[in-house]
Amino acid sequence: MGSPLPRDPIADAQRNWERHGWGEVAAPMAAITAIMRTQQILLGRIEGVLKPYGLTFARYELLALLSFARSGALPMNKASALLQVHPTSVTNAVDRLEKAALVVRSPHPTDGRTTLIELTAEGRTLAKRATTALNNEVFGHSGFGDEDVEHLIRVLGDFRKAAGDFTD
């Protein structure tokens, strides 16, 4: 999006916060802003790797989730809960995946309100290939040290739990 800046804009923001007498919250502000930016960078990398497969991250996540389900099928509401996104986002993703013949919608056997999302053979194949690509090109070179990875998993896990993501 541009060449490297001469200075870290988030560190600058933190200094501005302190300079304005908000020193108490300057560090958390910087940490939160850094999380936002890091997510943006990672998402960009992931989307870049997935593009050749005709997938976006949202669609890949759904495909991957289905590929781990016993039967290769899940109710839409289940997928929405597990992916932690709004139901309409799942509808959107399924619409496009279905158009690409990677999944199909089928009625739930006993509950008429529910729609099952089912992986097709191509969907399963593509999920596997995309996962390999992501493992090789993103997760395998995350840029985080092993210790930092463990720390992130723990700290962000605690945060997500406190935020009400899960009970466990």
Add this chain to the structure above:
Amino acid sequence: MGSPLPRDPIADAQRNWERHGWGEVAAPMAAITAIMRTQQILLGRIEGVLKPYGLTFARYELLALLSFARSGALPMNKASALLQVHPTSVTNAVDRLEKAALVVRSPHPTDGRTTLIELTAEGRTLAKRATTALNNEVFGHSGFGDEDVEHLIRVLGDFRKAAGDFTD
């Protein structure tokens, strides 16, 4: 978006990765996924606080950036670089902020290609109030411990630097 899940879906994903022989990259995958989810949670909180002010996070960031500029004005391309978003995103944000009379566009005095974004008096006032709200309601209760905040700033700072965000 839903009630808490009985189990951490990211920890489950990590286990799935390991079960499929991708143990090498399971942890980084989990860490990255956790960052994505954490960003989503934080963004939701921030947007919730800003809503009463008629602001979104994108617009707030621009307003805050301008409020820290000496003259309360910045070229669009400068803002794009500092916020690290695509120029068209800035155009979009400025369109809406201008419609709300929080900023105005003015021509650059010497470079005819450049447009300056200038904070209005209301814009400056609103930025201050929104910042106070965010400090009180989000940054002040980030949910991260002091040590974790320092750790996040360091680790994510290194990551962003390695990703080419800044030289410093």
Add this chain to the structure above:
DNA sequence: TCCAAACCCTTGGATGTCCTAGTATATTGC
């Protein structure tokens, strides 16, 4: 001097996310 290359901003299009409503199906309770 003058034209090509570089730079700046905007428009239009594709995606994703969320929210609000609306329709259809299940469940509950009287």
Add this chain to the structure above:
DNA sequence: GCAATATACTAGGACATCCAAGGGTTTGGA
């Protein structure tokens, strides 16, 4: 058994982000 409530999915709308392209302005080398 039937009405009221709850649940599941989808349609439409508001926003944000990015990319690709287009039109105007500067800069720089021939």
